[in-house]
Amino acid sequence: MKSKSKRNRPxxxxxxxxTASTESDYAFTLTRIAVAQICNSVGFAAAEAPALEILxxxxxxxxxxxxxSAADSANSAGRTQSNLVDTVAxxxxxxxxxxxxxxxxxxxxxLNSGAVKVLVNFLKYSEEIPFAxxxxxxxxxxxxxxxxxxxxxxxEYIGGERKQHIxxxxxxxxxxxxxxxxxxxxxxxxxxxxxxxxxTEREMAGEENGKGRKGIELPLKRGKVRFKIGSGGALxxxxxxxxxxxxxxxxxCENWIFDDENQNKSLRSFQKGDIKYCKxxxxxx
Amino acid sequence: MNQSQGxxxxxxxxxxxAALADFLASLMxxxxxxxxxxxxxxxxxxxxxxxxxxxxxxxxxxxxKFIADVATDALQHCKARQSAVVKDKRDKQQKDKRxxxxxxxxxxxxxxxxxxxxxxxxxxxxxxxxxDPASREE
Numbered sequence: 001m002k003s004k005s006k007r008n009r010p011x012x013x014x015x016x017x018x019t020a021s022t023e024s025d026y027a028f029t030l031t032r033i034a035v036a037q038i039c040n041s042v043g044f045a046a047a048e049a050p051a052l053e054i055l056x057x058x059x060x061x062x063x064x065x066x067x068x069s070a071a072d073s074a075n076s077a078g079r080t081q082s083n084l085v086d087t088v089a090x091x092x093x094x095x096x097x098x099x100x101x102x103x104x105x106x107x108x109x110x111l112n113s114g115a116v117k118v119l120v121n122f123l124k125y126s127e128e129i130p131f132a133x134x135x136x137x138x139x140x141x142x143x144x145x146x147x148x149x150x151x152x153x154x155x156e157y158i159g160g161e162r163k164q165h166i167x168x169x170x171x172x173x174x175x176x177x178x179x180x181x182x183x184x185x186x187x188x189x190x191x192x193x194x195x196x197x198x199x200t201e202r203e204m205a206g207e208e209n210g211k212g213r214k215g216i217e218l219p220l221k222r223g224k225v226r227f228k229i230g231s232g233g234a235l236x237x238x239x240x241x242x243x244x245x246x247x248x249x250x251x252x253c254e255n256w257i258f259d260d261e262n263q264n265k266s267l268r269s270f271q272k273g274d275i276k277y278c279k280x281x282x283x284x285x
Numbered sequence: 286m287n288q289s290q291g292x293x294x295x296x297x298x299x300x301x302x303a304a305l306a307d308f309l310a311s312l313m314x315x316x317x318x319x320x321x322x323x324x325x326x327x328x329x330x331x332x333x334x335x336x337x338x339x340x341x342x343x344x345x346x347x348x349x350k351f352i353a354d355v356a357t358d359a360l361q362h363c364k365a366r367q368s369a370v371v372k373d374k375r376d377k378q379q380k381d382k383r384x385x386x387x388x389x390x391x392x393x394x395x396x397x398x399x400x401x402x403x404x405x406x407x408x409x410x411x412x413x414x415x416x417d418p419a420s421r422e423e
């Protein structure tokens with residue numbers, strides 16, 4: 001008889017209370033740890049596994065019912081986001097079973113709600129026990145697979161998105177990726193060619209495009225280098241124009257010329273004292 | 286009677302407002318035992334949308350208080366049960382003074398909060414395991 005009960009115990013551990021199987025296991029495990037910490041803070045040194053399981057199940061139910069109540073009151077007020085009024089109302093509703101100071105007042109303001117005052121006292125007289133281990137910000141990431149593939153940009157799957165059925169830890173499939181990359185190169189080259197033609201019109205914009213391409217991926221830049229052989233003349237022109245427009249020396253010279261002209265004008269128009277000043281400046285240069 | 290109440294609330298509204306604001310501000314520094322992320326997950330599952338961390342912590346604190354209350358009641362039951370034991374047995378129990386959260390205490394304390402928990406009597410291999418052989422045949 002004893003051996004039989006022992007044999008059956010693992011079964012009970014595998015199949016905890018029915019709700020545990022419907023909940024996500026990770027969240028439930030975390031709740032159990034938190035509840036165990038609370039029990040420990042109250043004074044318990046140990047807990048039976050099923051008791052702890054039930055208490056953490058009740059904790060999740062409490063959370064969900066308070067959320068449902070708050071969300072309902074927000075929705076009935078025509079809002080999608082719950083605010084303090086909804087939350088306080090939900091807390092009052094849930095604590096109405098055991099009662100709270102001021103519950104007899106049917107039309108009390110939410111500002112001096114007894115349920116909240118009880119919570120204030122609870123915070124005041126109970127010590128702060130943070131959770132055993134700090135959690136990452138997103139515990140239940142639905143789109144984390146996408147984020148991972150974005151980080152390693154070459155490890156993308158078909159269509160740039162990871163399929164739901166492929167586990168995260170699997171490496172990317174190399175063949176498909178190459179084909180995709182080739183197609184991309186072609187597209188980018190054509191785009192680059194168009195960009196170069198535009199460069200004759202807009203030099204600065206062309207420069208920016210080039211920088212952007214450098215930043216994205218290395219192989220794409222190589223493709224562009226190969227392509228330059230065909231359209232070297234156009235690029236050369238671009239470069240010469242760039243030097244003409246963009247490099248500082250000549251701009252400076254033009255400015256100086258412009259200044260000289262101004263000075264000449266001023267020479268004619270201004271009085272003698274000013275003229276002397278201008279002369280000294282021109283001799284200085 | 287009602288008028289005096291109304292005046293009181295009118296006068297005290299400002300104080301209540303300040304007290305509530307202080308409480309919410311103190312929640313920013315407080316870290317509840319139930320982590321924010323976990324609470325957020327369960328709240329989100331039930332349709333509770335709120336970008337404010339303070340409200341999430343308020344819910345966390347409410348839950349924490351509820352669980353702590355239930356656990357405290359269970360602890361009192363546990364202590365009462367231990368002290369009710371006959372003396373010579375009590376000496377034995379004092380050797381292992383560790384307080385354990387048991388199903389009996391928990392179900393008693395939960396009953397006060399409107400939750401009916403029944404302890405599983407035993408674990409069976411199949412639904413018909415505990416029945417009499419005669420009734421099984423029927």
